[in-house]
Structures are given as C-alpha cells and as structure tokens.
Amino acid sequence: MSLSRCHRVRFLPEGAWVQVLPSETLKDAARKIGIEMMSACGGQGTCKKCGVRVLSGKCRMGMDLLSPALKARGHILACQAYPEDDLTVEVPVESRLTGAGALLRHEEIAVPGYESGPDRYPLSPLARKVHVTVDPPTLSENMCDLDRLLKSLRTHSDSPATPTISLPVLRKLPQLLRANDGKVAITIVHLGDHDEIVQVDPSPQPHPCVGLAIDIGTTTVTVYLVNLKTGDTLQRLSTYNEQFVYGEDVITRIVHASRSEENLDDLRQAALRTVNGLIDQSLTAEGYAPEDLSCAVVAGNTTMTHLFLGVNPKHIRLAPYIPAAVDFPPVKAGETGLHINPQGYIFPLPSVGSYVGGDIVAGALSSGIADSSEMRMLVDLGTNGEVVVGNEEFLVASACSIGPAFEGGGITCGMRSVPGAIHRVTIEDKGNRIHLETVGDEKPIGLCGSGLVEALASLVRSGALDRSGNFSRDAARLRITDEDNDPEFVLLASEETQLCRDLALATSDVKNLMRAKAALFSGMQHLVTSIGLTMADIKRIYVAGAFGSHMDIRSAVEIGMLADVEASRHIVVGNSSVKGARLCLLSQEALREATSIAAKMTYLELSVDPTYMDEFMAANFLPHTNLSLFPSVSAQ
Amino acid sequence: MSLSRCHRVRFLPEGAWVQVLPSETLKDAARKIGIEMMSACGGQGTCKKCGVRVLSGKCRMGMDLLSPALKARGHILACQAYPEDDLTVEVPVESRLTGAGALLRHEEIAVPGYESGPDRYPLSPLARKVHVTVDPPTLSENMCDLDRLLKSLRTHSDSPATPTISLPVLRKLPQLLRANDGKVAITIVHLGDHDEIVQVDPSPQPHPCVGLAIDIGTTTVTVYLVNLKTGDTLQRLSTYNEQFVYGEDVITRIVHASRSEENLDDLRQAALRTVNGLIDQSLTAEGYAPEDLSCAVVAGNTTMTHLFLGVNPKHIRLAPYIPAAVDFPPVKAGETGLHINPQGYIFPLPSVGSYVGGDIVAGALSSGIADSSEMRMLVDLGTNGEVVVGNEEFLVASACSIGPAFEGGGITCGMRSVPGAIHRVTIEDKGNRIHLETVGDEKPIGLCGSGLVEALASLVRSGALDRSGNFSRDAARLRITDEDNDPEFVLLASEETQLCRDLALATSDVKNLMRAKAALFSGMQHLVTSIGLTMADIKRIYVAGAFGSHMDIRSAVEIGMLADVEASRHIVVGNSSVKGARLCLLSQEALREATSIAAKMTYLELSVDPTYMDEFMAANFLPHTNLSLFPSVSAQ
C-alpha cells in the first residue's frame, strides 16, 4: 500500500527535495529542510496559519478546515497533510515564519533618563573583571595559590568580603598563575549574599567585562550585549522565539510541556536555541567568546521563565493557577545550557504571579513607575496586555487577554512586523482612497499590528466602518462572498501583493481586533477604577512592547484601545522588559529594587470580577459605548 | 618477530588466562583480570614489590633489579616484564594488594568524650530533614509552590533565614507537592552563609537524614555513615585507596598527576571509586539509596584533597611547595562524582599547607588539643608522621618524612595489617624463643607495623640486636648470605608461612625502620624544643592513625619512636581524622572550629633547620644516643 512507503516532497520556491515518512506531515517535512511555518496552534489544525499549495501529487488529510475559497486555490493545511504520493508543494510567504532565527529589526527607542546609561542607579554591575598581578610564592611567602590571588584582589578592590571560587576555576588556577608572571584577569560575579570568582584568564586579556540582558517573550526574544564597565549597550538583537513551533500562545505551550518530560525539554531547548543564537551573533559581531560572558539577567513572563529553567509550568494553567516559583535563585549558567561561561550566573528576574512575570517587573523598574510620587501606568502590549498602575507606594497589575490579533493571529491577512508588512495605512472617502506603506518598502504580504490599528481608525474616520464594527453598505472595495456571509474590505488585489490571494480585512477580522482592544481598554479601565481613580488621575502612560513602539497612538485612541488623555501623557518606551534587565545587569541596587517591586506589586484578577465583563462589553465598540470616556474622539 | 604478536598469560593460583599486547607488562596483564599488585613506585621497577614467579615461558625485562636470591627462585618484577611467549605466572601473596576494594578491618577505638556522641559541640548537623505538610493552593491563597513550601518550613524551624533551592529540586517541586497531599520531607544543607534545599521527597519517607564522614588517606580510605539526627555512627568501613596502583606515596602520585590532565583524572577517579565503593557498601548495609545522602565532610592530606577535587597538586611537590588552595569551598556533590544526591554538598576540611592537611586539622579538632589550656600533642602515624603541639592559644605542626617502612614499604617482609600479618612479636633469649601472633590467626605472610615495632623492641630486649641496629654475632637464627652482606634474622622458615621464601628481618630492614622512627622522634623533639618546651611539658600525647591503634606503646617507647613519658600520657585514638570529619558533619560549630584551627595552626618546616639533621642523627639509635631522653628505658 502506498501509505506504507516513503514519499518525496519538493518544496517551492526553494526547489528542495525531502523524504517524508508515512507518519510525517508536510509541516514536519518542511522543518526537516529548514522551512519553519507559522503555527499558532502547534499543528492541531485550528489556527489555519500553515496553508500550502499542492501543485502536484496527492495527500491524505487528517482534518480539513480551510475555507472553500482557499481550497479552490489548491490550499491545504500542512500540519494535517500526509503525503500519499511524491509531491510538489508551494509554501506561500504568509505561511512562513520568515525562517526561524531570522533577525528582527530592532529599533531602539531612546527614552530620556532610562536607557542610555544607568542614571537612576549607581553603576555596580553584577559581574566585574579585575586585573591583578599575583606575586610568585617563595619559601617564606608560601601562601597557597588561592590565598595569594585573594590577597592581590584585596589590594584592587574595596569589597571587604572574601569571594568564593568555583571548583573548575580553582582546578585551573595553579597553571594560570604561572603562565604569565602572575598577571591575571579575575571575573567576579556578585550574588547578593556573596561574591564568586567564576573565571581567571591570563592577562593582558583585551576583552572588557560584558554581560547580557535577555528578554524572553512568548513571541520575540531580545538580547542586549552590554559592557559592564561603561554601561554601553554593544549589541541589540531580536528574533522569534523558536518555541513558536509548539504553539503561538502561552497556554498551548504549557499544554505541550505538561505532557511529558521530553516535551518540557523540547520547549526549554527551543528557547535556549533562540537565545544562544542571538548570543553567538552578538559575540561574533564584537569579537568575543562565550567565556567572556559571565552573567545574564533574564526577564520573561512567568511561563517563559519556567520553561527556560526547565521547570514544569503545568499548574500555571490549572486552577488555582500556581507557578512553581516566583523568585528564582541565581542559577549556574552550566545548569541552563546558556552559551556563556558555564561557571557564570543567570539572574532570572522575579515574577509576581502566574500572569505577571519578570518582564513586567523589569518594565515597572525601567519605566520608573515605582519611583514616582505621581500616579503612572505601564501598558505592555503583547499577546497578554499587562497593565500596571501605581506609584512609589503601591503597584497593582492585571493581565488582559488581548489574544494574538494585533500580532496577526486569527486575522486573515495579519502578520508580524517583518519586511512586506503594511504598517502605515490611510483610508479616506469611504474607502475610495487608500495609502499604504510597508516595512522595508517591499511588496505587501499582510498587515502588522500598527497597520491593523491604523486601518481600523482610518476605516471609521472615512465612514467605511461603523462604530459597531460593520462595514457601511456604501463603502468602496467591499466584497461579500456567498459562502461565508463575511463581508471583506479589499485593500489590495492579489497581483499588487506577494500573495496568491487578495489582501483584505474581513468583518470577522474587525470583530476579532475589537475584542482584543476592548479586552485591553476595559482591563486598564477596571484596574484604575478598582483603586478609586479615573484615567485623568494617571499622569503618564508608558506604552511598551515591540508592537506598541510602531503604533500610532492617536489611531489607538480613536479605536478605543488606549485612553483618551492628553497626547503627551502617552510615552512609547519600546521593550521595557529588556531595558529593565539591562538596568539590573548594571546595578546590584536595581536588581534589589526589582525584587522589592515584585514583592510589593499586587495582582488583580480581572475574570473574577463580574463588573469586568460589563466593562468589556461596553468597550466592544469603536471607540466605546460610553463616549464620555473619549471626549476628544467624539469631538472629532 | 615474536615481539609483535599477542601472548597469553595464565595467572596462578587463579588459573585465569589473559591476552597480553606487546606493549603491556605482566602487571598490566594481571590488572586486566582483576589481580591488583603491590606497587609502591607506580611501576618504575624501584620498589620491588611486584615480584612474580614465572613457571613457564619467556619474558623480556625492561629492568631487572631483584636480588640474586630472589632471581634464583624464578622471581621477576611484573612491572618490568614483557611476555615474549605464552606464560604461566604465579603471583605470590606478598605481591598482592589482597584485591583492591577489599575491606579492611576497622576496629573502633572509643575515646571517652570525643567519638561516641557530639558531646563537645552542640548537635547542629550540616544537613537536616524537615517533614512538613504544604497546604494546597486556593484562588485566594495562591502563593507559588516554592513560597508555600518555605512558609510551611518556617513553622517547623527556628532558622530565620530563608533557604535557597537548587534548580533541579525546583524543577520537580510542582509534582512532588501534589503527589501526596502536600506531605514532603525537605532536606536542607547548611552552607555557612546560607541554607539550601537540596532534596524534596514525598513523605512519609522512612529514612532519617544521614551523612558521611570521609577520611581519604594516602593508603587507606575510611567512610563513616552517620545518622545526622541522633549522631549515631551506623557504618564504619575502610579499604585501600585505589590510587595505590599509581604509586604508594604522595610524591609518586603527584608526579603521575602532573604529567597530563588524563593522569590527574586517573587519580581523581581512583579515589572516587574507592570512596564510592565504601559508600555503596554502607548504604546497602543500611538499606538506603544514594539520594538519602546530602552531605559529606572530607578530610584528607593536602594532596589527597587536591586529587579528590581534581585540582592539580603539581606545585605541592615543587619548591616553594605551594598548594592550589588550603581552604576549599563547599562543592556540589555532582561536581565531584561522589555517589550521593548530586545536589548535596561536599565539605572539604581546610588544610594548613602543603604538608599539613585537613586530616590533621580534623585530628586536632577531634583530639581536642586546640580546646585545652594544657599543652598537648597529636602524633598521626602514616607515611608522613604529622605532629601537632599546642593548646587553646596556639598550634604548631610539622610533618616528619617517616616513609612507608612501618606500613611495610621497603621492608623485605613488611606488609599491611591484613589477615596473615604478624602483629604481635615476642622474642626472648637472644632470639632463641619466639612467639608470634597473626591477624585473623592465619598462616603468616609478613610483618605489619605493630609487629615490626614489637620485633625491634623484642630483639633489643633479648640481646639479639644492639643499640645501633646490628645483630649480635651470637644472636640465634641469624643468617649471613654471601652476596649482600646483609645479615638477616629468620623469624619463620618458608614452610611455616604462606610465602615461597623465609620470613626474615634483614639488617637493612632494621636500618630502614630506625630511620623512620628517628624521623618521627626527632620531629616531635624538634617541634617541642623549638617552642621552648620539653617533652615533660606535654601533658597528653594522642597517638593517631590505623597503625598507631594496634601498636604497643611501650615497645614504641623502647625503640625510641615515642617519647619516654608516663605511660598514661600516651592516648591511642585511632583514626582521629575521620572522627574530626564526623564531628564537623554533626555540628556547624565544629566545622567553624576546624576552620579556625587551620587558620591558627603554624607549620614548621623541619628540613630548613640545620639542627634538625643533628637531632635526626642522634635519634638513629635504639632508643637514642642521648639516653637521658629515655630514663625509663635506660633504667630497664
């Protein structure tokens, strides 16, 4: 029977052939030759992100849930397709993860006073390198190697405490002290209660002491390579989190990890590969070796931190939603597999609870909301929209389930902000006039988050979309297909794009986006109300997250995603998590502050409050059913 | 050519055949089938301990340094013999290490007040096990697993500090807390500056918290398995240090270890195998698993500690004789390969310098000499005879190069204290009447240390040996062979022994033993004199070491090995090193005391003082040239 033999699949446009086992899907086959495909559902056939076009040959389908329109064009879901024949398959650009490990553009947003230098905290980095000359021993001065090293260290350091030394370093010490007339560079990591010597190099060793600030996001991983002596950030690199192939959102990944030890390790390794890839690239760029790195601060949401450390996050998902830990000890790099000096240390930033992680603590630190006497807010826009409100006296946080809509998830033409993504949209005259800009000026592939926000705002402004999210009957470029009763607004015809279909925004997409923005806004609103304030009391709103940093704030206000306050109160801060990690890397005081921020932050669970659902429903309009909350928009 | 092919060797009395490569010696061949041979020189052909008898076939000799008498009996050195033929070879009992890993008899010497319980120090063991029930989480009591564990720990413990947790334990925590209604046993190790949770077991877990006191001697390794809650010693096991095959003394082993990383690892692994073998045996005897053990205190001389930790001891041997470290940090068991919970900790006891190690510090601790207001001495009899003198205010130590004579090294019929060893000797009437006792009442093989001491003392007392170590012309049982001009006293004819030759004590043996005892006595004497005292000022002399514990003190005094003081001042204490390690295991205060003992102990190098050589020469008599030092002996 044909099922029992191997088939060959040719993937286009690469033109690469690969052997496929009977048990493997087309998606598995593509992975084998390095084609990573979109996979929000982890290959369950539900996210419909993995469409491919079969040009020749036959497949058996595990499930088939594509729309008739796509099927008519020969599309199938790669994660559900088992070859029954030799095949030729085209993987369209919208189904590709643009190659796992592809670097993302990392646009740095300078926010005065909190990223360019460790201004707010004294420079007291977690690791430092001390150059000393250790006197040779004599019969009368016959102290052991370690004691002579420590003695010479004391003359070069104001730290009174004697550091410990890790065993592998001690093992090499006798040779090192005799290799170059006793000239050595000692790398010391500060572990809070004590210091540890984690590296001794022959000196002169040209490299400065460098460290890593790492943000492990569900979607994106960012690594800063930082000079610990000057505070300069030498490299800033971002890429997709390879855990993506196990599912787009945190819950799918927890489910996968909970199934077996092996699965948990899959996820750990995927995050590790992602981070290590960025580390290697940044080291190569600066001409350093992994051994030059002896400390890393890691910020991530609670699940990401668990997975990175190989701790089972299972109970984060199951009531009563309990993480294994929120405050993690510094961990030997060798125990994690991070590609730095194995004797070095990883400092995971503390979480607050299952849904408010070290990334938010880092953001609260770097934005300085916990430092100020005035009331401020941090909004971190990701798959979860986390919101923190407070001042130097208290901090309250909530997590709003925005979902992946603004990251392109569940939106027909949604995509991430990579070349070809439409990020600027102006629509005028009921849709008759359209102006679009893409990332990298490339031929369009889809709409990224900022493009979606501007599209919605423009559509409403132009009169093509009403406040409840339905297209006007007289809007231009509308198409109503028979089969799905889902009118769609065609932004571009297929031939103007890189796609094999039109680039359109369906009514169902609009409703998805509205639910997402309503979840965020009602969360912010609920949090502020629950502490007896109004939005007007919030003096600054820091908008964080990669998506947030490209977003037009006014458009976001117009669709009711962000509060209608003076424009100057909204401050876009980019990746506040990695910036907080960097501050901790450069200042032991900042790290202590992060711990105290985590301790004092209270988590407010939205879903348990019955009024929240009412607020969410009320926000499910453009901008809101209560227009008094949006005075400038209603006046417009 | 016959050299280029493999030959077969049959070893007797086992009767086992083995293939031998052209590059392998008979000694290598014997190892391959598990016959470990004596090897004081590490196979260099100089110790002459590896004699075998070739019954058929031919060998090529790398070197041949045996006495004509032995050669005449067909003896050759196995370490120098390369088979050129198929061979039949007999390995006589005196050339065997009695099987590496053979357990030694461990006779416990109870010394009131310092071994039966942790009397001198409060019971505050380095590890403890706490049984708690961790409340399940609820939506309102939603602390993370770790925090709930720590909370329940606080209610069961008076320790105010919060312990850290090792990552692999944290990884398993969520499952463990839910496995048995939250009932768990938490194992905590006290690391001085903080505590660490190194194990969480489902509870009820029947095993008490146990730990190890380990003494790694150059010759013998001893392991105590100790109940950390009650202080009871559950098992006491000893065996030969497998490093023996790389040479009998410390220097030979350092030379081997210094040659390459691989060699260093050979020695590390050999010690590790020895210790792990004893651990496994003690665990099996008590029905425990390695995971039940979370801490071990290791006492060893400085070289043994270096080798056990894999630290190169090279510079201990080279002027100016510098160890890599004297104060070692607690080390994760997993980093050492010790067969206990890999998250547990090893506490190496601190050394004083290259020639005074953690074993002596442990001995000073257990004998209590650093506690007392009166002046006391510790004499540890091994290959190095270490001597410590002092009181609660100061401690001075020296190492006397006794050499291996009293352990059987370099003595024709010398051997260790195993079954068949003569350990009691009475010789009367110029050698005419002899009474001998062997260990285990077995047919004699040779003389162990205590037998050698008694033989010398008896020979002098009986008039068969004069004070300068020459046999009287009229002594009975004397044999003067032509070839070596080395008169020997025949204790037993070949047929009364297990040997294929007579059991005799040669004049050269006597001179070796005299040099050894002179090195010890002059060291003790020099140390006491150098601090302005006389032996009479020393109120107690603790005689430690396995050999010391079977030795007849009076005989040792008569030959001038120990000082001629009131008999009651000499106190035989057995293995004071493992006992000190045990005290540290049971009391954090004792461990701190060990560190302070190491810090306050001063090392006095004998060889740099010109008067020491004079004292050594003066002591090279039986008992001494200065008879006023031995009043009771001269009065005898």
Ligand code: FES
């Ligand atoms: S539908 Fe195929 S990966 Fe989600």
Ligand code: FES
């Ligand atoms: S002479 Fe053979 S091992 Fe020493």
